Amino acid sequence: MSESGGWAAMRERRLSEPGAAEAYDAARLAFELGRSVRELRERRGWSQTQLAKESGMTQSAVARFEAGGTVPTLMVLERLAAALDVSLKVGFEPRGAAA
Secondary structure: OOOOOHHHHHHHHHHOOOOHHHHHHHHHHHHHHHHHHHHHHHHHOOOHHHHHHHHOOOHHHHHHHHOOOOOOOHHHHHHHHHHHOOOOOOOOOOOOOOO
16 A cells, blocks of 8 residues: 555554544444434334334434444433333443453
């Protein structure tokens, strides 16, 4: 690619910048939550509009959430869980094998 080491090197440089790792983790979490909600919605056979109606949100807010474009508040997660008739579980787990 280039003499600077390509994509992997650029990614490593960016992740070493202050706050970058935290922002990356937040984006990953938002993406994973959005994917989970989309899967639950699709299993019910609902459109984004139907989920929005049931959760008191707009369709565009549901779309942004499912795409990982927003980091949701606990209140939003609770509303989505209630609309989808699932339990919301928030907790802490030890990292790695040693607990």
